Amino acid sequence: MSSPGAGSAPLNVVLGVGGGIAAYKACELLRLFTESGHRVRVVPTAAALKFVGAPTWEALSGQPVSTEVWEHVHEVPHVRIGKSADLVVIAPATANVLAKAAAGIADDLLTNTLLTARCPVVFAPAMHTEMWQHPATVDNVATLRRRGAIVLDPAVGRLTGADTGPGRLPDPSAIFAAATRVLRRGPGAADLTGVRVLVTAGGTREAIDPVRFIGNRSSGKQGYAIARAAVARGASVTLVAANTALPDPAGVTLERVESTAQLREAVLRHAAGADIVVMAAAPADFRPAAYADQKIKKAAGEPVPVITLAENPDIAAELGAAKRPGQILVTFAAETATGATALEYARGKMTRKRADLSVLNEVGGGRGFGTDDNTVTILDAAGGVRNLERAAKEDVADALLDAARGLTVH
Known part of the structure; x- marks a missing residue:
């Protein structure tokens, strides 16, 4: 299944909206779907x-838009809408919606x-932290995930009133x-x-003085793409990000480092x-x-x-x-060498680090860093x-992730 484009029919997306203050943000999500060419049917709750x-x-x-099965009954909407949906x-998704979905309750459209x-x-x-962390909600989320639904972890941030914590609806774009x-x-x-997945992304910075640092050109785009893909495939994802300017992916536990x-x-x-x-x-x-406490003049x-x-540790x-046993380690090898030489370097690194997979990333000449595409070789x-x-x-x-999944023993 692919996104609609030139010559392809639009896909049917059902946007369900629960009764929470974050419902207004779903308007932006709806706009993103419709502007991408999808046909969207909004099914809100009465709340x-x-x-x-x-x-x-x-x-x-x-x-x-309707909330009840008794409207437009001749169209049998309570069956037709779900059966015709592509997504x-x-x-x-409020605590109430999650509970009903987990229990199989069907009392509205x-x-x-x-x-x-x-x-x-x-x-x-999206809900208050106490509701998200309540054992009932935790069990309901686990049930839905076990059945194959994708349940994104909420973002951490400002909630209603003065409250702050996990429970904020992720950004609509995410x-x-x-x-x-x-x-x-x-x-x-x-x-x-x-499956629990830990992903690192971005480039570290090593301070010279309060102003300057030693760094590299890594944008974090590939690591973020891996984190997003793992979330979309149902994994529980922790992302450790070093010095990126990218928006937070939805559904990950994010930790920033320098x-x-x-x-x-x-x-x-986390490993x-x-x-x-x-x-x-x-x-x-x-x-x-040595670190200089004052700017070097x-x-x-x-x-x-x-x-x-001084040499940094090899993480x-x-x-x-x-x-x-059973844990899969994936390493990356960014090389300016090409062909057999680069392959030899990557294979040697994989052996020394006892990795299960290695991604050879030939960089330079507009390849790799900061781009939206990549030329890579995956070695096992x-x-x-x-x-x-x-x-x-x-x-x-x-x-x-396909290669890693093939190695993972469930």
């Missing part, structure tokens, strides 16, 4: 209409639609990106349900509970041996300061040495080689 009225949804979607997205849908279903929860990935994969999208030492501390803390560890970040190999006639470097090698410990020529980073992400 949702207390926040955003039916005329708004009808005007934005061009489709009729169902519930945003915001939205919950009937959920029972009749045979397409991928994405829930974007929900749209996650839903698009699910829509692209179609039925069977949640093939990583129950230096290689901070990256190492975060990765070692013990991960089934797949993808080291897509670019940690600096070296750091200044340039003075006429004075010699140029000499910066002595991937530490993970490989501590890898537990058994000697397998798969080349991906100028593939979108989203496609590289899915290819890599």
